[in-house]
Amino acid sequence: MSGRKSGGREYPAGRGRAPAVFTALAAVCVLATSAAAQESSLNDAQIAHIAVTANAIDVEIAELVASRTSTESVRQFASTMIQDHTGVNERAAALAARLGVTPQENAVSQQLRAEADSVAAALRPLRGEAFDRAYVAREVAYHAAVLSALDGALIPNTSNAELRQLLVAVRPAIVAHLEHARELQSSLSAAE
Amino acid sequence: MNPAARWRWPAGVLVVAAVAVALAFLFHGNPGRTQPRRHEVEISGFVFVPERLEVQPGDTVVWLNRDIVAHTATASSWTTGEIAADSASRVVVAEPGEYRYTCVLHPTMTGLLVVVP
Numbered sequence: 001m002s003g004r005k006s007g008g009r010e011y012p013a014g015r016g017r018a019p020a021v022f023t024a025l026a027a028v029c030v031l032a033t034s035a036a037a038q039e040s041s042l043n044d045a046q047i048a049h050i051a052v053t054a055n056a057i058d059v060e061i062a063e064l065v066a067s068r069t070s071t072e073s074v075r076q077f078a079s080t081m082i083q084d085h086t087g088v089n090e091r092a093a094a095l096a097a098r099l100g101v102t103p104q105e106n107a108v109s110q111q112l113r114a115e116a117d118s119v120a121a122a123l124r125p126l127r128g129e130a131f132d133r134a135y136v137a138r139e140v141a142y143h144a145a146v147l148s149a150l151d152g153a154l155i156p157n158t159s160n161a162e163l164r165q166l167l168v169a170v171r172p173a174i175v176a177h178l179e180h181a182r183e184l185q186s187s188l189s190a191a192e
Numbered sequence: 193m194n195p196a197a198r199w200r201w202p203a204g205v206l207v208v209a210a211v212a213v214a215l216a217f218l219f220h221g222n223p224g225r226t227q228p229r230r231h232e233v234e235i236s237g238f239v240f241v242p243e244r245l246e247v248q249p250g251d252t253v254v255w256l257n258r259d260i261v262a263h264t265a266t267a268s269s270w271t272t273g274e275i276a277a278d279s280a281s282r283v284v285v286a287e288p289g290e291y292r293y294t295c296v297l298h299p300t301m302t303g304l305l306v307v308v309p
Contacts, residue, residue: 084261172238179300
């Protein structure tokens with residue numbers, strides 16, 4: 001891969017696109033504050049839609065990984081994201097069907113979707129180390145934001161006991177994913 | 193009761209006792225060794241509970257996954273394979289030693305299985 005020099009260090013091509021990813025990352029952080037700001041107006045159907053959208057987005061972003069990384073630990077992490085978030089959404093769909101609830105699109109889930117499109121557009125051209133760094137940084141920020149939204153807005157404002165129980169059961173997964181992503185980020189930094 | 197019958201009764205007791213001792217050695221081998229036992233490790237909230245478990249060679253350890261996603265318990269020489277949500281998987285470890293294990297899907301989860309001779 002060709003590269004460019006900066007401060008005596010050679011960076012792989014594509015790293016120049018990283019700022020676009022970090023702009024998108026800033027949008028991720030809006031999730032927590034956005035959800036918190038609207039907590040009083042969110043009903044269970046809207047909370048369910050936010051949860052389902054958040055899971056689906058992480059699966060979609062993880063599906064970009066296999067063709068763009070050559071790092072086994074990053075590939076394995078993405079595979080776990082696909083498996084876990086798909087599994088959670090299957091449970092959420094089954095619960096919604098059983099409760100007769102149709103998840104309802106809302107401003108927060110629309111914002112999540114827009115953010116995901118922006119992140120995907122920024123990640124798509126990247127390859128190799130540049131992709132790994134941007135993807136893992138995004139996963140750290142995303143899971144931190146989702147955790148904050150769960151604790152600050154989604155769990156406290158869910159009325160239905162079963163939906164709340166599902167969100168509470170999802171929380172340790174988000175914590176584990178966040179820790180895993182942070183460890184990956186450290187290992188990628190150490191390898192530079 | 194005639195004298196012959198009185199003589200045969202203690203002999204019968206001895207035969208039963210001898211068979212019992214033979215069976216005890218047959219199933220235990222070593223008189224100091226207890227019967228193989230079944231132990232459970234619960235996986236809940238992305239934590240192995242108990243985190244440290246002490247067993248004897250030949251004991252069965254069952255991992256019960258109470259979480260909503262799949263996990264594994266994987267050491268260098270054995271693994272449960274993927275344990276789906278609300279499922280269980282078992283391992284019998286014959287070799288004494290300390291086995292640090294992890295979930296390969298979620299490496300921040302760790303446990304310790306100690307097999308004492």
